[in-house]
Amino acid sequence: MGPPIQISQNPDIRYLGRILGDVIRAYGGEKLFRQTEYIRSSSVDRHRGIAGAEAIDPGLDALSLDDTVAFVRGFMLFSMLANLAEDRQGVAAEPEATVAAALDKLRADGIDSDAVAALLDAALIAPVLTAHPTEVRRKSVLDHKNRIAELMRLRDAGQDETPEGDIVEEAIRRQIVLLWQTRPLRMEKLFVADEIDNALTYLRDVFVPVLPKLYARWEKELGRRPASFLRVGSWIGGDRDGNPFVTAETLKLATSRNAAAVLGHYADAVHGLGAELSVSSGLAPVPEAVEALAEASGDNAPSRRDEPYRRALSGIYARVCATYAGIVGKAPPRPPALKGAPYATPADFRRDLLIIANGLSASGEGQLVGIGALGRLIRAVEVFGFHLATLDMRQNSAVHERVLAELLRVSGVESDYLALDEEARVALLRRELGVNRPLAAAWHQWSEETAGELAIIHAAADIRATLGHQAILQWIISKAESLSDLLEVHVLAREAGLWSAEGKDTLMVVPLFETIADLGDAPAIMARYFALPEIAPHIAARGHQEVMIGYSDSNKDGGYLTSTWGLHQASDALTPVFDAADTAMQLFHGRGGAVGRGGGSAFAAIRAQPAGTVQGRIRITEQGEVIAAKYGTADSAATNLEAMVSASLLASLEPEGMGDANSGRFTAAMDALSSSAFKAYRGLVYETPTFKDFFRAMTPIAEIAGLKIGSRPSSRTKSTAIEDLRAIPWVFSWAQARTMLPGWFGTGEAFSEFGDKALLADMAESWPFFAALLGNMEMVLAKSDMGIAARYAELASGVEGHAEIFTRIRDGWNRAHDGLLAITGQSRLLEKNPALEASIRLRLPYIEPLNLLQIELMKRHRAGETDPRIAEGIQLTINAIATALRNSG
Numbered sequence: 001m002g003p004p005i006q007i008s009q010n011p012d013i014r015y016l017g018r019i020l021g022d023v024i025r026a027y028g029g030e031k032l033f034r035q036t037e038y039i040r041s042s043s044v045d046r047h048r049g050i051a052g053a054e055a056i057d058p059g060l061d062a063l064s065l066d067d068t069v070a071f072v073r074g075f076m077l078f079s080m081l082a083n084l085a086e087d088r089q090g091v092a093a094e095p096e097a098t099v100a101a102a103l104d105k106l107r108a109d110g111i112d113s114d115a116v117a118a119l120l121d122a123a124l125i126a127p128v129l130t131a132h133p134t135e136v137r138r139k140s141v142l143d144h145k146n147r148i149a150e151l152m153r154l155r156d157a158g159q160d161e162t163p164e165g166d167i168v169e170e171a172i173r174r175q176i177v178l179l180w181q182t183r184p185l186r187m188e189k190l191f192v193a194d195e196i197d198n199a200l201t202y203l204r205d206v207f208v209p210v211l212p213k214l215y216a217r218w219e220k221e222l223g224r225r226p227a228s229f230l231r232v233g234s235w236i237g238g239d240r241d242g243n244p245f246v247t248a249e250t251l252k253l254a255t256s257r258n259a260a261a262v263l264g265h266y267a268d269a270v271h272g273l274g275a276e277l278s279v280s281s282g283l284a285p286v287p288e289a290v291e292a293l294a295e296a297s298g299d300n301a302p303s304r305r306d307e308p309y310r311r312a313l314s315g316i317y318a319r320v321c322a323t324y325a326g327i328v329g330k331a332p333p334r335p336p337a338l339k340g341a342p343y344a345t346p347a348d349f350r351r352d353l354l355i356i357a358n359g360l361s362a363s364g365e366g367q368l369v370g371i372g373a374l375g376r377l378i379r380a381v382e383v384f385g386f387h388l389a390t391l392d393m394r395q396n397s398a399v400h401e402r403v404l405a406e407l408l409r410v411s412g413v414e415s416d417y418l419a420l421d422e423e424a425r426v427a428l429l430r431r432e433l434g435v436n437r438p439l440a441a442a443w444h445q446w447s448e449e450t451a452g453e454l455a456i457i458h459a460a461a462d463i464r465a466t467l468g469h470q471a472i473l474q475w476i477i478s479k480a481e482s483l484s485d486l487l488e489v490h491v492l493a494r495e496a497g498l499w500s501a502e503g504k505d506t507l508m509v510v511p512l513f514e515t516i517a518d519l520g521d522a523p524a525i526m527a528r529y530f531a532l533p534e535i536a537p538h539i540a541a542r543g544h545q546e547v548m549i550g551y552s553d554s555n556k557d558g559g560y561l562t563s564t565w566g567l568h569q570a571s572d573a574l575t576p577v578f579d580a581a582d583t584a585m586q587l588f589h590g591r592g593g594a595v596g597r598g599g600g601s602a603f604a605a606i607r608a609q610p611a612g613t614v615q616g617r618i619r620i621t622e623q624g625e626v627i628a629a630k631y632g633t634a635d636s637a638a639t640n641l642e643a644m645v646s647a648s649l650l651a652s653l654e655p656e657g658m659g660d661a662n663s664g665r666f667t668a669a670m671d672a673l674s675s676s677a678f679k680a681y682r683g684l685v686y687e688t689p690t691f692k693d694f695f696r697a698m699t700p701i702a703e704i705a706g707l708k709i710g711s712r713p714s715s716r717t718k719s720t721a722i723e724d725l726r727a728i729p730w731v732f733s734w735a736q737a738r739t740m741l742p743g744w745f746g747t748g749e750a751f752s753e754f755g756d757k758a759l760l761a762d763m764a765e766s767w768p769f770f771a772a773l774l775g776n777m778e779m780v781l782a783k784s785d786m787g788i789a790a791r792y793a794e795l796a797s798g799v800e801g802h803a804e805i806f807t808r809i810r811d812g813w814n815r816a817h818d819g820l821l822a823i824t825g826q827s828r829l830l831e832k833n834p835a836l837e838a839s840i841r842l843r844l845p846y847i848e849p850l851n852l853l854q855i856e857l858m859k860r861h862r863a864g865e866t867d868p869r870i871a872e873g874i875q876l877t878i879n880a881i882a883t884a885l886r887n888s889g
Contacts, residue, residue: 012085012152013842017078019173023180024074035059035067036074043845060852065869068853069876075846076880077179080141083629083886084149086839087636097603097643100221102650111653113223120226122543123616124586125648127631127641128233128392129202130623131195138186139198142628144179148172149633185875192237192250196257199236202627203389204261206637207232211383212376214638218645228382230645233619234258234389240456241396241478242726248455251391255463255471256328258388262380263324266349267332269377270317276373277309277356290359293352298338309356316352319343327386327466345468346385353378387471393460394476394512395453397485403450404488407439407495410446422482429487433534436502438495454495460507461496469505476548476588480511481518483528490535499538506538510588514550516558516678519570522547523577530581544584544617547574551591552727559681559746564773565674572610586617601775602640606647607654608772614651620644629886658767666763666770669754676753677746684745684808685722692722694805697796699733700858701725703874735783736881737792738851741809743780748815751823760823774820775833781817782829782840783885786810788851795858847884850877 025033039059063071096105106116151172154162162171211230219225237254240246279286286308294308297315304310318340324332326342343349357374405417414420414428432439440446440454460472475493477485489509493499498507513522526547529535539545549570555563571587578585591605602620609618622630630640658666685691696702722730734741754760763770786809793806821827830837854877861870 010082010085010842012088013082016081016085016148016172016176019176020074020078020081020180023173023176027177027180028070028074032067032070032074035063036071039071039849040075040845043849046848047841047845060849060856063853065867065873068857068873069869072850072853072873072876072880073180073184075850076184076876076883077176079843079846079880079884080145080179081148081176082842083883084145084152087629087633088149088152097639097646099218099642099646099649102646103221105650106653109655115653116222116649117224117226119616119649119652120222120229122584123227123229123648123652124231124619125229125616125645126231126233126390126619127622127644128235128588128619129199129389129627130235130239130621131192131199138182138184139201140182141179141184142201142632144175144182146633148175149635151175153635184879185872192243192245193253195236196250196254199234199627200257200261202631203232203234203258204265206631206634208262208265208380208384208388210634210637210641212379214641215379215383216375228379229616230641231383232389233392235392235394235621238391238472239394241394247452248459251393251456251459251463254391255387255467258391259386259467260324260328262384262388263320263327263386264332266377266381267317267320267324267334269373269380270313270320271334273356273373273377274310274313274317277313277360278307279309279360280306281308282306287355287359289355293355298340309359312352312356314338315340316349316356319352320349323349323386346381350378350381353381385468385470387467390470390473391463392474392476393456393472393507394478396478397480397488399449399453400477400485400488400492403453404492406447406450407492410444411439411441413439422484425484426487429484429491430532430534432491433487433494433501436494436500439491440495453492457492457496457498461498464498472507474508474510474546474588476510476512478512478514479518480513480525481521483525486511486525486529501534504541508542508546510546510548512548512550512588512590513570514553514557514590516554516562516566519549519554519566522549522570523573526574527577527580530577530583536581539581539583544586545578545581546586546588546619548588548590551589552731555742556722556725556727556730558678559685560743560777561677561747561750561773562674562681565670568608568610568769571613575610575612584615584617585613586619587613588619588621590621601772603643603647604768604772604775606644606651608769609651610769611656614648616648616652618648662762662766665759666767669756669759669763670770673747673750673754676750679746680749680812681746684805684812688801688805690800690802691805694796694799694802695722695733697799697802698792698806699737699739700854700874700878701729701733703858703861704729704733704736704878732882735885736851736854736878738783738785738788738847739792739809739813740780740784744777744784744816745809745812747777748812748817748819751819752815757822761825764823774824777816778820778824778829778833779836779840781813781820782837784813785844785848785851786813788848791852791855795855795862843884847881850880850884853877854881 021033021037024036028036042059096102103113103116151162151168154168155172159168162168211232214230215226215228234254237246237250281291290308290312293315294311297311297313298318299311299314301311304314314336315338318336318338319342321332321334321336322340322342353374357378360374401418405414408414408417408428413432417425417428420428446454463471475489475498477489480486486509490499493507493509497503499509500506511522511525513519526545530539530545549567551563551567554566557563558566574585574587587609589605591602606614606618606620629636631637688694731742751760764774765771790806790810793802793809796802796806799805817829821829824832826832830840854874857870857873857877861874
């Protein structure tokens with residue numbers, strides 16, 4: 001038994017690290033174990049100040065290519081197990097981020113339970129899963145990790161054996177052995193169908209069981225049964241912006257598989273209830289409604305003659321199975337003994353379950369059995385319907401323009417729509433919305449792009465007809481820049497009846513404002529939209545309207561500080577526009593995992609929203625490695641969903657703490673900071689002629705493109721311009737190179753140029769928005785390393801001006817670092833957040849060797865060496881570094 005491959009005060013990390021060390025020795029060999037332990041201990045000593053900076057290099061130089069691949073796998077697995085252990089200990093969770101704590105705080109502020117209930121009755125809080133390519137681990141690896149988490153829970157409970165009879169300690173070791181022996185990289189590129197299946201794992205295995213349990217807890221805490229305000233959404237299979245592989249077929253595939261999963265769950269739950277509810281009519285009174293349901297079931301088995309609940313559930317089971325067969329197109333896994341008509345809607349299914357519940361309640365009417373499997377099933381039907389997750393449609397406004405231009409031209413309405421100015425376009429589109437007739441005739445011939453879009457529109461209509469309107473509610477417009485961008489989608493939706501002048505339950509058109517300029521234009525665009533007589537009645541009938549704001553592209557466009565402030569200002573400026581339209585605002589926050597894409601604590605981010613912008617309605621994207629981190633297990637999912645709900649309650653109802661005087665001072669200060677930061681950021685990224693070449697040479701952006709991590713191309717076009725690069729690989733690449741530039745660059749210059757340092761300290765102390773901005777930036781600075789970044793910068797030595805560019809980056813980091821410490825009154829980063837500091841410090845000795853190996857392998861790869869182990873090693877280091885950094889994409 002050798003020394004454990006870990007350093008931590010967390011007992012779970014010590015325990016799992018020790019097992020991993022034993023596994024590496026047993027299955028990788030003594031030589032690999034000793035090499036790994038030497039590099040680990042040398043790196044740890046360096047970070048403790050015991051050894052010099054060069055001490056780690058000899059150990060890495062001694063690794064053969066085979067050893068390198070095995071070594072990287074070992075460090076990757078340690079980081080993954082450390083993540084698992086920390087998630088179990090709640091390292092990333094705020095202790096006050098529970099609904100119970102939020103209710104206590106609101107009561108202390110004089111907010112009574114009636115106000116909370118009124119808010120929740122009209123609320124919608126929804127995480128939305130997206131398939132952006134930063135989750136680099138295979139599902140098989142995640143499955144083993146989740147099994148270890150389950151086994152650790154048994155160990156916590158003092159269980160020596162699993163329900164199957166395995167010794168828990170041995171089972172944990174076996175899973176780590178399997179992790180060691182499982183190929184971590186995909187052999188083939190991920191397809192949309194794979195992404196659908198990956199998401200379904202979380203939806204079916206985590207969200208479906210977790211949400212009803214959370215609602216049961218909240219029911220007790222609230223003292224009443226709340227409406228089903230927490231739901232789940234998805235983009236996977238419907239987000240076609242820049243992804244040519246998302247088609248009408250993937251839309252159908254995603255919704256069909258989701259329906260199969262949730263209907264299968266319902267069938268199993270009803271079957272279980274049938275076994276449980278053995279109530280005899282001879283021993284308990286049975287309401288007429290239950291008797292009627294039993295008689296209608298067709299279950300005439302003599303053995304169940306006096307068991308009306310079982311007979312009724314037999315009929316319900318048959319109907320659920322018929323619903324499954326009708327929607328999915330095949331028989332359910334456990335076919336029923338009886339025949340039943342399919343349920344037309346989830347509401348019909350829920351009605352029958354309520355008859356059972358009311359029959360079992362003490363009074364026989366109205367009072368649900370909120371505890372137990374029946375109560376959880378009723379809640380699940382309310383939340384998940386027959387669709388499981390609401391699937392959003394998304395496309396770029398430029399595609400909408402081209403498709404509509406072709407429809408108008410071929411149908412003879414307008415020969416050159418693209419040549420029209422904005423006002424002419426709006427006038428034409430308003431005329432079109434005044435009539436209910438499609439533009440596309442069956443005999444028309446269309447371009448491939450237009451045919452594909454029309455197929456998707458009709459597929460969406462079919463899905464809504466089959467699964468209910470909740471299956472698809474939103475059509476999101478990327479790069480929304482004008483009123484015509486919104487109206488174009490209404491006209492396109494009309495082609496399949498997704499919008500009509502008189503129709504109800506029409507699809508909601510959602511603009512996504514992404515760039516700094518677009519965020520500034522958002523209030524004026526929405527004001528004009530609300531004022532249109534063709535649109536206003538539909539919004540009034542719905543009662544709310546969604547606007548999406550993009551963190552990723554606004555960051556790439558203007559830098560971290562300007563983007564964060566621009567999003568805050570746009571949200572604030574939209575509030576009076578919605579108030580004037582007497583419409584509830586539903587903001588959809590397009591956040592990623594990295595701070596440069598809106599990442600960081602969701603609890604802090606929601607609480608930091610401007611007053612009046614939440615009001616119980618908020619949706620937030622969840623993507624990549626963040627989905628696995630937040631929703632990989634039932635425990636972590638419950639913690640993070642509870643945090644989202646509690647933050648939304650506080651942001652909606654908590655009294656405004658900042659007075660008008662402070663508001664004016666703080667806003668003026670942020671305007672000045674944003675202006676300075678924007679100038680510095682644009683000057684580096686967009687106004688330095690060779691910066692894009694420096695970026696592509698310094699970071700592994702080209703190598704990342706070789707990873708089989710997503711169905712979507714890394715750029716919207718073939719251009720190498722920063723503007724055309726997707727925000728995700730932009731942020732991910734800087735994270736790999738330990739620079740994290742999108743999460744801080746420009747702030748240092750802003751802090752240096754701002755004269756009133758005392759005001760900045762006051763803002764950090766008393767303004768949640770500024771505190772969250774600094775907190776997220778502080779985490780990024782702590783995970784970055786300018787010494788390692790300098791090594792990556794050497795890869796760009798052939799780029800003109802490379803030394804000057806890196807000097808500007810390094811100096812900017814130093815200014816940001818020093819400025820943040822001065823504002824927060826700390827002597828070191830994360831001094832006031834010891835749990836996060838310990839978490840990051842644990843990882844740094846494991847990340848640095850991976851970075852150094854990645855640099856060396858990239859040099860060899862770019863020099864033309866073709867040994868496949870070099871490419872494999874690069875991809876493994878990308879995987880391992882992302883795992884260790886956690887929120888890097």
